[in-house]
Amino acid sequence: xxxxxxxxxxxxxxxxxxxxxxxxxxxxxxxxxxxxxxxxxxxxxxxxxxxxxxxxxxxxxxxxxxxxxxxxxxxxxxxxxxxxxxxxxxxxxxxxxxxxxxxxxxxxxxxxxxxxxxxxxxxxxxxxxxxxxxxxxxxxxxxxxxxxxxxxxxxxxxxxxxxxxxxxxxxxxxxxxxxxxxxxxxxxxxxxxxxxxxxxxxxxxxxxxxxxxxxxxxxxxxxxxxxxxxxxxxxxxxxxxxxxxxxxxxxxxxxxxxxxxxxxxxxxxxxxxxxxxxxxxxxxxxxxxxxxxxxxxxxxxxxxxxxxxxxxxxxxxxxxxxxxxxxxxxxxxxxxxxxxxxxxxxxxxxxxxxxxxxxxxxxxxxxxxxxxxxxxxxxxxxxxxxxxxxxxxxxxxxxxxxxxxxxxxxxxxxxxxxxxxxxxxxxxxxxxxxxxxxxxxxxxxxxxxxxxxxxxxxxxxxxxxxxxxxxxxxxxxxxxxxxxxxxxxxxxxxxxxxxxxxxxxxxxxxxxxx
Amino acid sequence: xxxxxxxxxxxxxxxxxxxxxxxxxxxxxxxxxxxxxxxxxxxxxxx
Numbered sequence: 001x002x003x004x005x006x007x008x009x010x011x012x013x014x015x016x017x018x019x020x021x022x023x024x025x026x027x028x029x030x031x032x033x034x035x036x037x038x039x040x041x042x043x044x045x046x047x048x049x050x051x052x053x054x055x056x057x058x059x060x061x062x063x064x065x066x067x068x069x070x071x072x073x074x075x076x077x078x079x080x081x082x083x084x085x086x087x088x089x090x091x092x093x094x095x096x097x098x099x100x101x102x103x104x105x106x107x108x109x110x111x112x113x114x115x116x117x118x119x120x121x122x123x124x125x126x127x128x129x130x131x132x133x134x135x136x137x138x139x140x141x142x143x144x145x146x147x148x149x150x151x152x153x154x155x156x157x158x159x160x161x162x163x164x165x166x167x168x169x170x171x172x173x174x175x176x177x178x179x180x181x182x183x184x185x186x187x188x189x190x191x192x193x194x195x196x197x198x199x200x201x202x203x204x205x206x207x208x209x210x211x212x213x214x215x216x217x218x219x220x221x222x223x224x225x226x227x228x229x230x231x232x233x234x235x236x237x238x239x240x241x242x243x244x245x246x247x248x249x250x251x252x253x254x255x256x257x258x259x260x261x262x263x264x265x266x267x268x269x270x271x272x273x274x275x276x277x278x279x280x281x282x283x284x285x286x287x288x289x290x291x292x293x294x295x296x297x298x299x300x301x302x303x304x305x306x307x308x309x310x311x312x313x314x315x316x317x318x319x320x321x322x323x324x325x326x327x328x329x330x331x332x333x334x335x336x337x338x339x340x341x342x343x344x345x346x347x348x349x350x351x352x353x354x355x356x357x358x359x360x361x362x363x364x365x366x367x368x369x370x371x372x373x374x375x376x377x378x379x380x381x382x383x384x385x386x387x388x389x390x391x392x393x394x395x396x397x398x399x400x401x402x403x404x405x406x407x408x409x410x411x412x413x414x415x416x417x418x419x420x421x422x423x424x425x426x427x428x429x430x431x432x433x434x435x436x437x438x439x440x441x442x443x444x445x446x447x448x449x450x451x452x453x454x455x456x457x458x459x460x461x462x463x464x465x466x467x468x469x470x471x472x473x474x475x476x477x478x479x480x481x482x483x484x485x486x487x488x489x490x491x492x493x494x495x496x497x498x499x500x501x502x503x504x505x506x507x508x509x510x511x512x513x514x
Numbered sequence: 515x516x517x518x519x520x521x522x523x524x525x526x527x528x529x530x531x532x533x534x535x536x537x538x539x540x541x542x543x544x545x546x547x548x549x550x551x552x553x554x555x556x557x558x559x560x561x
Contacts, residue, residue, distance in 0.1 A: 001533075009533075009535045012535065013519065013520075186522060187555065188554055188555070190520055190521075190554050191519075191520030191535075193520045344555075345555045
């Protein structure tokens, strides 16, 4: 079904229920649905037709969520852009998606104007204050009548085109359909019916699948959604206390910053019942600290999933995070904290070797999955991970224990995940290689308690060339998003290679313990 | 009440799913049989 129903149906049942909170703005379903309906009119006034692509570039807000639902109402495809992306990356995503209109936040307007000549866009609209040369959404909304209609969409139509870092240097556009989101949302939460379902705090960006599914499920089920523009530990703690937050999702890096914040011990966290984490492997020392430090009433959940599978595939639930029982049981539970849990009811998981043979308990191989909410494909390119009979290769290595718990053992293709952001080594290597002093290089992720992984580059310089790590870092600064820049650069005489000349990254990892 | 607000009903024969957004007295039928309620299985997560 059209996902705008996740707003319009609850708003017809419980119109006065408060559903979205953003700073001083507190909206009930009726107010939110009205904004969505007027925005749908605005999009049509801009000449947008069903299946056209509309892109959004901003931090999280109530209006951002409204633009998604308005796009759905008008039958458009929504493209949430990574606001940390660099100019070339934005240009690639906007142009390859063939976006017609770009909605840009204040802090991105200058950047967008700089590259606008290279964009194939028809229009740019400003999310908030804007500038004289760019029309403001708020003005257009105020002048528009609510759209009473709803576009008839096919279940297979792409609702969200979400770019994820690929193994090549270019991001891949994951096409998620109305069916994918409908399946995820209706399978996991009941529709709002006036029952008190608590309050959720969302601090992960809406261009990530975890941020998107957070607003979809909470708006549908009637759990007041408190939106943070961006994560910041002290504000997160304050909001949990003042908004009596019951549900939240963080990436491991955020969890550590919350625990490290001086305000942690002074914050009343008694309302919090569900604290989920995911997006990157959780360092065991951080989750153990969290279990000790948060009130006993908090149920921790480790969620593992992918953009390509419309979010979560497995979860390790609250019971598995309660380290109680006999010494043997406690030992077992502590080991199990390394697990990503068990498959959700609509997910099947197997582990296979490189020849495709299925492996037994305890054997490490590639995790393959089957679920009704696998993406319909990548935009403009084949999905080489699709397998027979609806199965899909995740590109993740892992194993399953004899009780059915799944364990993650790294990316098959060496993807680096820093603070929940996917970083393809190939992209960074391409930048380093463009420096005249660099002969060869290889990039790996090294473990970091703060970020999960950080980027380390091994560089072989050209004979006679002289360069310092600082100069190379500076070279990367203007060419890569800040989180992708190598934090360590080590000069070596030669890269370890196999007889075919392929770089042996595992040998590079060994000395640093990665 | 014969059907319930917010519930999904599934036809065991053809797989059709129906979502009830206003409840009433009627029975929901498909393929000559009463449709069965399909419960959501809540994730213990933030969702």
